[in-house]
Amino acid sequence: MASRMTAYLIRRAIMLMVTLLVSSFVVFTGLSIAPGNPLATLAGGRSLPPESIQVLVERYNLDEPFFIRYAMWLGNAVQGDLGLSITLRQDVSDLIASRAGTTIALIIYATVIVLVVGVAFGLLAALRPGLVDSLVVIATAVVVAVPPFVAAIALIGIFAVGLGWFPALGGGSGFWDGIRHLTLPAFALAAAAAATVARVTRTSVRRQLHLEHVQTAVSRGIPYATVVRRHALRNAAIPISTLAGMTVASMIALSAVVERAFGLNGLGAYLVSAALSKDFAVVQGISLVLVTAFVLVNTLVDVGATMLDPRFQLGRRS
Numbered sequence: 001m002a003s004r005m006t007a008y009l010i011r012r013a014i015m016l017m018v019t020l021l022v023s024s025f026v027v028f029t030g031l032s033i034a035p036g037n038p039l040a041t042l043a044g045g046r047s048l049p050p051e052s053i054q055v056l057v058e059r060y061n062l063d064e065p066f067f068i069r070y071a072m073w074l075g076n077a078v079q080g081d082l083g084l085s086i087t088l089r090q091d092v093s094d095l096i097a098s099r100a101g102t103t104i105a106l107i108i109y110a111t112v113i114v115l116v117v118g119v120a121f122g123l124l125a126a127l128r129p130g131l132v133d134s135l136v137v138i139a140t141a142v143v144v145a146v147p148p149f150v151a152a153i154a155l156i157g158i159f160a161v162g163l164g165w166f167p168a169l170g171g172g173s174g175f176w177d178g179i180r181h182l183t184l185p186a187f188a189l190a191a192a193a194a195a196t197v198a199r200v201t202r203t204s205v206r207r208q209l210h211l212e213h214v215q216t217a218v219s220r221g222i223p224y225a226t227v228v229r230r231h232a233l234r235n236a237a238i239p240i241s242t243l244a245g246m247t248v249a250s251m252i253a254l255s256a257v258v259e260r261a262f263g264l265n266g267l268g269a270y271l272v273s274a275a276l277s278k279d280f281a282v283v284q285g286i287s288l289v290l291v292t293a294f295v296l297v298n299t300l301v302d303v304g305a306t307m308l309d310p311r312f313q314l315g316r317r318s
Helices: 002-033 038-042 050-059 066-078 092-127 131-144 148-162 175-209 212-219 224-235 237-262 267-276 280-308
Strands: none
Touching (some): 092 131, 131 175, 148 175, 175 224
C-alpha cells in the first residue's frame, strides 16, 4: 500500500507540473492573440515615448520569437518576476504581493464559514428528519441559487445600511477591525457554497446512518453521538471534503465580484480594474497567480481524499 501511495503521489506531482505548465502557456498566449501587436497591448493603447517603448521591448523580449519569449517569461515568473505595470510603473510582483493578503484572508474566512455552517446544517438535517430537515432543504435550495453579487447587495442593504452592524466598504485596519470588515464579504462569497455543502452532508450522513455496520453499532448500545461521529460522519467525510475543496477553488475566481462590491483592495478587484485600464502585464500576472492557486487547491483536494481513504484512488487504479 505504501509503495502504491508513493507512486500515486508521484503521478499527482507530475500531473500538477504539466497542468501548471499548460496553464502558464495559455496565460502567456493571451498577449499574442490580443488584437494588435504585443507592444500595443502592453502599452494599453497609449502613445509612449521611444525610450518607454524600448524599455518594454527589452523587458518582454519582444524582438525574440514567440517560444523564446515564453521560455524567458516563464523563467522570470518562476523567480517571481511577472513584469512591469505600464500604468503604475511598478513591478507586478510587488503590486500582487501588496493585495494578496486581502484575498487570502477573505477566502480563508469564507472557507471557515463554508465548513462550519455547511456541515452543521447538513448534519442537523440528517439527524432531524421532518420539519427541521424540510426547512434546511428549502433554505439551502434558495441560497444555492443566489449569485454572490446578489448576496452582496442583500447583505449590504440589510446588515450595513439597515441595521448598521457591519461596514459596507473597505478592509479595515488591524486584526479585529479587518475581521469585522470582511464578515459581510465572506458570507456573500460563502453562502451558495455553504448551502451546497449542507445538502451533500445531509445526503451522505443519512446514507451512512442506514448502513448495516452503523445499525449494528446502535444495537450494541454505543452512544448515538459516538456512532454519528465515528462511523457516519467520518465515512461521509470524503464527499464532503472533496466538495468543500472544489468550492474553495471556485471562490478564488468568484472573489473578484465580491471584492468589487465591497470595495476591497484584493487581487480580484485589482484584476478587474487592470483589465479596464488595459494594464495587460498586471492582468497576465494576476491570472497566472489565480490559476496556479486554483490548480494547487484541486490537487490538494484529490490528495486529501486519498489520504482519508486510500482505497478511493488506489483501489480504483488497481
